[in-house]
Amino acid sequence: MNIEIATAPDVRDVDVPKDAWTQPFWDAAERGELLLPRCVNCGHFRWPPGPFCPRCRSQTVAWTAPGAGQIYSFTILREKKDDGSVQVIVPALIAFPGADGVRLIASIAATPIDHINIGASVELSWSPAKNASIPIFRVT
C-alpha cells in the first residue's frame, strides 16, 4: 500500500485580508520569518494579532520569534481532485513552547501521515498565496 504523504492545500488564489495589527506578521512572513506579537507591558503572547493584550489591555507589542513549534493536534482530510487522485491535507494546530498560549492553525506538508503525531517537532516553510506567504510545517 502506498504511504500517504500530507501536502499543503493550494492557497495560490487566496487573497489574505490584512489590517494594521496583522500586517507586521505578513511583512515578516515575506522575509521568511515567523514572528508573533508579544505584549511589551506584561510579556503575554496574543493570538491572533489584535489591538489589546487580553491579559493587561496594553496596546504595544514587540514582534518576537517564538522558537520551534510542536503539533498540538491535527486532523486528516482527503480531497478528491478532478483527475481522480486524492490529496491528503493535514490541518493542524502548532503550539510553541517559547510562546505560551499561541496556537497557529496551519497545515502539515511533505510528511508521511504515519509520522504525524501530537507532540512531534516541526520545522517551518512557506506556501505562496496571492498576496502573502503562508506558514506550513513539516515533521522533523
Added chain:
Amino acid sequence: MTGGWRKPVLRHIFSVQPRLWRYGINTGQAAIVGVGATPYYFRGESAPQTIYELIGKAALAAAADAGLCITDVDGLAFYANGFEPGLLTEMLGIPEINFAATVAAQGGGSAGILDLAAMAIETGRAKAVLCIGACQQSTRRYGLTFANLVATPNGIWSRTAGLTGGPGQTFALVARRYMHKFGVRREAFAEVVMASRAYTANRPGALRRKPLSLDEYMASPMLADPLCRLDFCLETDGALAFIVTSAERARDLAQRPVYIAASAHGGSGDWGRSFFWLNMPDAMFTSAGAEHTARRLYQQAGIGPADIDVALLYDHFSPLVILQLEDYGFCRRGEGGDFVQSGAIRHNGAIPVNPHGGHLSEAYVIGMTHIREAVEQLRGTAINQIPNAQFALVTGGPAPIPVSGAILQN
C-alpha cells in the same frame, strides 16, 4: 453496570445553593405551554415551502397546542441571526409585539431563547413569547460554514490551513487532542451514535432509524479524521416553535406546564470564538466550553447533576456529547468515554441522553428538537419516556460564546 455512576461525588463540585421555593431561586415564573413543529425533512426536501412557511406552520401548531390563538403572542425570541419580526407579524396577523430579541449566537444560543423568553415574561415586558428555530439547508448549508465566511484578518487561518468545510473539521482537532490526553478511543464516539440510533428505531419522524452496529460505524468513511461521517449530525430542513408564558397563566392552558427552572446564555471568556479560534487554554480545549453555563444553571435551579433525569445535549458531533457530560458534571473530566461505554446514556442508564435521537439520528434543527423532547419528557408524553422525569437539562451547541442551557421542570 451503570448504577455505580449515579449519584457521584461530583455533586459538590458545583456549589449548589438550597432551593428557596419550588421553582428555583430566581426563575420558574415562566413556563413552556405550547410546542409546534413541521415534519423533519432531509436537506432540500422541504421545497417548495419557504422557510417562513415552515416557521408559520410550526408557530400555528404551537399556539394550537397551548390552547392559545397566534394573536395572543406579543413577544418573539430568536437565535442564530433570527428572522424578520415584521415579516412574521404581517404573515401571521399578530396584532402587536412588545418584545423581540435574538441571542447573539449561532447554535450555541438555541437553549438561550428560553432565557430571553423567561426574561420577557418575568419582567412583564410580554405576555406570550413565541420562540422560533428553523433551518432550510438547501439555501444555507451549515457544513460549509467556513467556505461561506467572508475572509477576515483574524479568520483567514482556517482557509489557509485547508479547513474549508465546517465546524466538524475543527472539532476533529478537539476530538484528537481529547483522545490523546485521556486515552479515549473511537468506540466511545461510536456508542454515542449507536445510542442515538437505538432511540430512533421507534420514531416515525426520525430521519435515521436503522439500528447501527460497531462494525457499520467503523466502516463509515472518514470525513475529518478521527471523525467519520456518522459522527456528524444530519442536514435537515424544518421549523419548531415554542410558546412561553407566565407560570400563573400556564395553569389555565391546555397542556401540563413545563417550567423554566433555570436558563442562561453566556460563557467563559476563555472559550471565546471556540472552533473559529482554537486558542482556548489547554484545560478548556478538551471541553465543550459549558462549565460556566453548567454552574449557573445548577445554582439557579438549586439542584445538581444527580437530580437531572434526562439530558438533551446538543449533538452536532458525537464527541461533543461526551465533553458536555463532563462539563455538566455527570462524570469526571476525562472519564466521559468510559462513562458512555458503560451504557450510561441509554434509556435505563445513569443519565439518558437524547431519547429523541438528537441531531445525530432524528433531525438537525439547530437545537430545537432537544427543547421539544425536554417538554414531551416533562409532560409525560415522550415516545421514549423516562419514567417520572422531573428535571430535564437542555443545552445549546458547543460553539462561540454565548453558549446556553436551560433546566426545565414539571
